[in-house]
Amino acid sequence: AQSVTQPDIHITVSEGASLELRCNYSYGATPYLFWYVQSPGQGLQLLLKYFSGDTLVQGIKGFEAEFKRSQSSFNLRKPSVHWSDAAEYFCAVGAAWAASWVGGYQKVTFGTGTKLQVIP
Amino acid sequence: DSGVTQTPKHLITATGQRVTLRCSPRSGDLSVYWYQQSLDQGLQFLIQYYNGEERAKGNILERFSAQQFPDLHSELNLSSLELGDSALYFCASSVASDEQFFGPGTRLTVL
Numbered sequence: 100a101q102s103v104t105q106p107d108i109h110i111t112v113s114e115g116a117s118l119e120l121r122c123n124y125s126y127g128a129t130p131y132l133f134w135y136v137q138s139p140g141q142g143l144q145l146l147l148k149y150f151s152g153d154t155l156v157q158g159i160k161g162f163e164a165e166f167k168r169s170q171s172s173f174n175l176r177k178p179s180v181h182w183s184d185a186a187e188y189f190c191a192v193g194a195a196w197a198a199s200w201v202g203g204y205q206k207v208t209f210g211t212g213t214k215l216q217v218i219p
Numbered sequence: 220d221s222g223v224t225q226t227p228k229h230l231i232t233a234t235g236q237r238v239t240l241r242c243s244p245r246s247g248d249l250s251v252y253w254y255q256q257s258l259d260q261g262l263q264f265l266i267q268y269y270n271g272e273e274r275a276k277g278n279i280l281e282r283f284s285a286q287q288f289p290d291l292h293s294e295l296n297l298s299s300l301e302l303g304d305s306a307l308y309f310c311a312s313s314v315a316s317d318e319q320f321f322g323p324g325t326r327l328t329v330l
Contacts (some may be wrong), residue, residue: 133318133319141322141323141324142221142223142309142311142313142322142323143262143309143321144221145318145319145320148318155265158236169324189262206264206275206277207264207319208264209262209264210259210261211261212261212262
């Protein structure tokens with residue numbers, strides 16, 4: 100069974116500092132990996148996704164993530180955090196074989212989330 | 220704005236009651252997913268529909284049911300409500316089996 104672990108429940112960083120949010124996944128085949136962000140009172144928004152190709156993925160809002168198969172990790176990074184980045188971040192894993200399969204079933208498993216607090 | 224709409228935004232009801240949550244997917248999206256987000260359980264996948272047909276079930280209770288109509292909107296029916304059903308319920312839609320676009324959610328409070 101696929102699973103996602105986000106070991107940090109809550110992280111606090113200073114504005115302008117760098118950020119790394121950890122994500123470890125468990126999946127028996129090639130995974131399809133996502134990072135979503137949820138601002139207070141909002142739904143989830145996709146930041147970036149990895150299916151294949153370059154293991155360093157660029158996303159929106161200046162975020163990037165690196166897929167490391169040997170470590171089963173997909174950590175999210177940002178070089179300089181802004182106050183507006185305060186939100187909850189979810190890592191998720193799906194089945195790459197089902198990616199872009201119209202009408203197919205794609206079981207996406209979400210991690211428990213990491214809440215990011217940004218201090219001035 | 221993801222293009223996915225959910226109504227109502229907030230719902231307050233009593234134990235034992237039944238409620239219906241509504242979701243309209245993005246234009247062109249045939250897949251609709253329902254999720255429950257609570258403080259103790261996190262984000263849990265409930266059920267997926269594709270073009271009117273149930274495609275997959277997750278941790279959905281027997282008291283809950285859903286359907287997707289010919290115009291592709293979906294409804295999630297929650298009955299015999301319990302205090303523990305209080306949560307945020309999200310709908311998401313997608314074209315293919317990858318990126319899901321989430322609605323703003325319906326906050327259900329059961330008193």
